[in-house]
Amino acid sequence: MRAVRFERFGPPEVLGVGSVPEPHAGPGEVRIAVRTAGVSPVDLALRAGDSPSRDGLALPHVPGVDAAGVIDEVGPGVTGFAVGDAVFGAVDVARLGGASARFAVLAFWAAKPDAWSWEEAGAAATGVETATRALDLLGLTGEQDTTLLIDGASGGVGSIAVQLAAARGARVLATGRPASHAFLTSLGATPVAYGPGLAERVHALGIPRIDRVDRVLDVAGKGSLDELVALTGSADSVVTLADFTGPGRGVRLSLGRYGGQPDGCHGLAFAAEQAVRGRFRVPVQAVFPADRAAEAHAAVATGPRRGKTVLDLTTLASGA
Ligand SMILES: NC(=O)c1ccc[n+]([C@@H]2O[C@H](COP(=O)([O-])OP(=O)(O)OC[C@H]3O[C@@H](n4cnc5c(N)ncnc54)[C@H](OP(=O)(O)O)[C@@H]3O)[C@@H](O)[C@H]2O)c1
Structure with a gap:
């Protein structure tokens, strides 16, 4: 073929x-x-x-x-x-x-x-499976009043994770370069620029009820883990998908295999249902x-x- x-x-x-x-x-x-x-x-x-x-x-x-x-x-x-x-x-x-x-x-x-x-x-498929696995690991069940920051949110995994987290009821802060902020807003997130000084920029947003970050998903894996942990005050509240130094800092690293995730089906079906309702793209x-x-x-x-x-x-x- x-x-x-x-x-x-x-x-x-x-x-x-x-x-x-x-x-x-x-x-x-x-x-x-x-x-x-x-x-x-x-x-x-x-x-x-x-x-x-x-x-x-x-x-x-x-x-x-x-x-x-x-x-x-x-x-x-x-x-x-x-x-x-x-x-x-x-x-x-x-x-x-x-x-x-x-x-x-x-x-x-x-x-x-x-x-x-x-x-x-x-x-x-991979974005949905990966985001579902990470949000599960972060304990985002949709029942709590949670603010989640996603670092590296405009790419293949991040743009899906933003929407699935919002569907679970989280308030989502999403990092991206300034040129991507309108895109992140269109996905339902509050955008903030990535890179050093993130905590100051989050607090400077001055958005009522976003006075703390409860959980962080590090999608980008660009060496920001110390600052991301400081945002929540606990390494337990952070999951990384791409920073292999995570476990040495007490941060959980979630890895899939290269393809082949039989347990990914539940996430796929949920995303498809959300799409039918016009809530996920x-x-x-x-x-x-x-x-x-x-x-x-x-x-x-x-x-x-x-x-x-x-x-x-x-x-x-x-x-x-
Ligand atoms: N663990 C797993 O199971 C798993 C599964 C899938 C993917 N991954 C890994 O996860 C990572 C992301 O995958 P992806 O498909 O979403 O990649 P992608 O589409 O290339 O997106 C990467 C994102 O990171 C952003 N970024 C770049 N530099 C950054 C920085 N210094 N700080 C914060 N964000 C930054 C990019 O924004 P700009 O383009 O605006 O710079 C972009 O939004 C890759 O390393 C991939 O290999 C892991």
Whole structure:
């Protein structure tokens, strides 16, 4: 089958369209004819050869974790889904290769809500799974009067975490560069600039009822943990997704695998329900056709981020 792939680790230009073997759905899996696939920082790290996951990776490799499309094979043991269903989800990259292909096997998925375009659906799964896992770990149940600060909120994970936290009833402060503040406001957050001096800027907001920060989600992992812990007064109130110094500072580091999160389904279904009610969207910053995957990777590397970058893979079906 045709796929976006790379045959050696390196810069974005190693990406091209070529042939790879077709995957097939195993037990508990579905295969989709892929319409769209998200581009994530982890895809860039693996392509560059900077990820520990490169060890043992078969080349050529198809990048991409998130995808959306129409089911064309249903594996043994799968119930509630059939050939022809429109779904979004994530692949188990290490086992069956990535999502940027004519066909991909999903390890977890949910029904695509009609409210989402194919581009939104293809961008959703990892951000939703990651944000759901982090908000659960922070104990954001929706029952308490909580102010949550999200550091690095304008990107793929952050823009989803902002909305899911608001759906749980939290007041959300969201950091981003000033040019992204209108975007963060549109997601339901109060924006504040990231970087040194964050505590002063939070207090200077002067917003009634935001006199304290109860919890912090560090999405960016840009070395701000000490200041983020100081905001809440307790390392227990902070979770990081990307700062590996966290555990040494008493901060919980939440890691997923590279694809393959069978317990992610509950978060996907909740996000899809929220979408149907008009309460959740997947911000898509840019869409590139398959033959411009190198440009897509370069765009994600340079920022600024306002949601996800997505590949349109429908041209792979026509051979164009
Ligand atoms: N642990 C897990 O399970 C898991 C899962 C998925 C992703 N991740 C990791 O989480 C991180 C974010 O992923 P993503 O997909 O959201 O990436 P992304 O789309 O590239 O977004 C990164 C965000 O960080 C912001 N940022 C840049 N410099 C910053 C700074 N100094 N302080 C605060 N924010 C800053 C960016 O804002 P500007 O663009 O405006 O500068 C952008 O909003 C990556 O390292 C990724 O590998 C972890």
